[in-house]
Amino acid sequence: MQVVVSAILLAAVYYVISLGLSIIFGVLDIVNFSHGEFVILGAYVTFALWRLTGVSPFVLIVPAMLIVGLFGGIVYAGYLQHTADDTLVRMFGLVGISSVIQSGLLIGTGPNFQTIESSTGKLTILGLVVPQSQLISFVIAIALGAVTLLALNYTMMGKAIRAIVDDRHAVQLCGINDRRLSLIAFAAGSALAGAGGSVIATYLTFGSSSGMAFGIIAFTVVILGGLGDLASAAIASVLVALVLNLVSVYLSPDLVNVAMFGLVLGVLLIRPTGLLGRGRT
Amino acid sequence: MTRLVAAVLAAVVVVATGLAVRNNDFVLGVLILVLVFGTVAQSWNLLAGYAGQWSLAQSSFFGIGAYVGGIALVRFHVPLVAGLLVASAAAALAGLVIGYVTLRIRGHYFALVTFLLTTALLTLVNQFGDVTGGDYGFSIPLTHTTDVLNLGFDSLLSYYFVSAALAAIATVTLVVIEKSRLGLLLMAIRDDEDAARMVGIDAFRLKVLAMVISAGMAGLAGPVYLAVYKIIDPYTAFGVSAALNPVVAGILGGPGSVAGGLVGELILQPVLAETNDLFGSTMFGAQQVVYGAILMLLILVMPKGIAGVVAALRRRRSV
Numbered sequence: 001m002q003v004v005v006s007a008i009l010l011a012a013v014y015y016v017i018s019l020g021l022s023i024i025f026g027v028l029d030i031v032n033f034s035h036g037e038f039v040i041l042g043a044y045v046t047f048a049l050w051r052l053t054g055v056s057p058f059v060l061i062v063p064a065m066l067i068v069g070l071f072g073g074i075v076y077a078g079y080l081q082h083t084a085d086d087t088l089v090r091m092f093g094l095v096g097i098s099s100v101i102q103s104g105l106l107i108g109t110g111p112n113f114q115t116i117e118s119s120t121g122k123l124t125i126l127g128l129v130v131p132q133s134q135l136i137s138f139v140i141a142i143a144l145g146a147v148t149l150l151a152l153n154y155t156m157m158g159k160a161i162r163a164i165v166d167d168r169h170a171v172q173l174c175g176i177n178d179r180r181l182s183l184i185a186f187a188a189g190s191a192l193a194g195a196g197g198s199v200i201a202t203y204l205t206f207g208s209s210s211g212m213a214f215g216i217i218a219f220t221v222v223i224l225g226g227l228g229d230l231a232s233a234a235i236a237s238v239l240v241a242l243v244l245n246l247v248s249v250y251l252s253p254d255l256v257n258v259a260m261f262g263l264v265l266g267v268l269l270i271r272p273t274g275l276l277g278r279g280r281t
Numbered sequence: 282m283t284r285l286v287a288a289v290l291a292a293v294v295v296v297a298t299g300l301a302v303r304n305n306d307f308v309l310g311v312l313i314l315v316l317v318f319g320t321v322a323q324s325w326n327l328l329a330g331y332a333g334q335w336s337l338a339q340s341s342f343f344g345i346g347a348y349v350g351g352i353a354l355v356r357f358h359v360p361l362v363a364g365l366l367v368a369s370a371a372a373a374l375a376g377l378v379i380g381y382v383t384l385r386i387r388g389h390y391f392a393l394v395t396f397l398l399t400t401a402l403l404t405l406v407n408q409f410g411d412v413t414g415g416d417y418g419f420s421i422p423l424t425h426t427t428d429v430l431n432l433g434f435d436s437l438l439s440y441y442f443v444s445a446a447l448a449a450i451a452t453v454t455l456v457v458i459e460k461s462r463l464g465l466l467l468m469a470i471r472d473d474e475d476a477a478r479m480v481g482i483d484a485f486r487l488k489v490l491a492m493v494i495s496a497g498m499a500g501l502a503g504p505v506y507l508a509v510y511k512i513i514d515p516y517t518a519f520g521v522s523a524a525l526n527p528v529v530a531g532i533l534g535g536p537g538s539v540a541g542g543l544v545g546e547l548i549l550q551p552v553l554a555e556t557n558d559l560f561g562s563t564m565f566g567a568q569q570v571v572y573g574a575i576l577m578l579l580i581l582v583m584p585k586g587i588a589g590v591v592a593a594l595r596r597r598r599s600v
Binding site: 030091216 | 335382383385386388389390392393394396397398400401403404405407408521522525528532566567568569570572573574575576577578579580581584
């Protein structure tokens with residue numbers, strides 16, 4: 001039962017990260033290989049800000065998110081936009097970016113693992129032990145997810161982004177600047193990734209190589225939920241978190257990667273439109 | 282320049298280079314890496330450049346070959362020379378299985394899945410540590426006498442020639458395929474899989490065949506690497522840098538060109554060696570930055586690699 005609860009808490013964070021990936025996937029049609037690195041960037045930025053200012057890390061999520069989002073925007077406008085319009089080619093460009101960010105972090109911060117010491121302790125609810133920071137992170141993640149979904153559904157820009165996911169051509173025909181929206185989408189997706197990382201920093205130890213794991217989780221969630229389907233990604237997040245926790249606890253933490261591989265392969269082969277069948281292939 | 286003349290010329294250059302630097306262990310070492318990993322890169326070239334499937338799992342086949350060859354030697358006393366065949370067969374078999382399972386997935390999802398496969402294999406190798414040596418790697422005994430059957434030589438130059446032979450086999454295979462009907466069919470699939478299918482080409486079966494051949498090729502390089510360095514560790518085989526190596530080299534040299542993998546490694550390995558030399562002990566991760574930066578640059582400026590640039594120049598001259 002402990003496993004299930006901690007899985008649900010994790011799932012919210014996975015959802016936020018995957019939401020970012022899903023937006024990027026949907027708008028730009030690229031497998032953002034570097035998404036995991038943006039997550040870890042968020043963690044590192046939060047850590048650095050916390051070290052500098054001593055402000056509570058939960059407050060620092062906002063500036064961290066903005067910084068990572070800005071960085072994402074620069075990566076898109078400065079590099080990605082200028083690469084050939086071929087999804088495969090772009091993907092490998094992102095692979096390159098991922099490597100550069102990861103090793104850049106390694107060079108810049110060293111091979112040690114960090115975590116943010118939070119002064120909050122553990123709560124015991126209904127006989128289950130729940131670290132307080134994880135609970136707060138869960139709440140923040142849910143709030144972020146809700147805000148993002150609201151923005152996507154009720155703001156002009158959000159609707160335009162959803163429109164691009166459906167049909168870029170039609171958006172262009174409507175006279176909307178889809179190129180600028182692509183940039184915004186990439187930046188927003190990266191910001192969400194950064195937010196996820198920022199939240200994670202409060203209760204997990206992370207290092208420069210931790211990004212890959214989150215990237216893999218995000219891919220798995222997005223593919224499981226169906227590309228472009230933002231709501232079913234929520235269900236997928238819970239599923240992935242559950243599988244991850246169960247495998248980690250009952251089998252071995254190392255086998256998690258195998259489980260992710262199995263899930264992605266299974267979905268792509270058997271039900272490529274995602275579990276609820278509402279995504280694009 | 283006919284193919285035969287070019288081949289003879291290449292052989293002469295290779296032999297001459299080897300002899301010229303036979304006393305310089307550092308250069309020889311780099312050249313051996315070029316030839317061995319060039320073979321792996323060539324195998325990537327076959328799958329990606331000719332068949333259009335950009336995989337991030339070629340290094341895994343190399344790894345499988347190395348581990349199988351090593352385990353065959355140490356546990357079953359199979360001499361390494363025979364181990365070469367066993368390793369290649371094992372890798373080819375793995376290619377068959379993996380191909381069957383993954384090649385129905387297309388485009389960038391295929392690349393993603395092959396990447397996930399590599400990371401999964403990495404953890405599996407660590408998991409079965411008692412067979413594979415886990416994190417510490419798998420080592421074969423050092424040879425103090427010249428033991429040809431086990432590819433044990435006392436001079437680096439001999440290893441150089443063995444590696445050159447390996448690379449030659451790989452390149453000749455690519456040349457033969459390029460000129461054959463198989464090559465034509467693969468390139469058709471690469472250019473437009475749907476159109477190829479409409480013409481009646483069994484794309485899936487041919488893609489699997491391409492993967493089997495490329496896996497066998499990469500697997501062949503495994504025991505050679507093991508013979509030279511006497512140890513293989515999980516990260517050299519299944520790590521992220523390892524997975525990227527054949528890709529970066531392949532793109533650099535030019536996917537779909539006969540010597541693309543080798544050309545790419547010829548540039549890449551010295552750069553890596555220099556980076557290691559300059560920063561290796563002080564800056565961890567310097568190598569990966571180089572990989573990433575080169576890849577980023579390539580994708581931006583010349584996604585068709587050097588061969589692509591050469592071809593473009595040739596086209597411009599004839600117009």
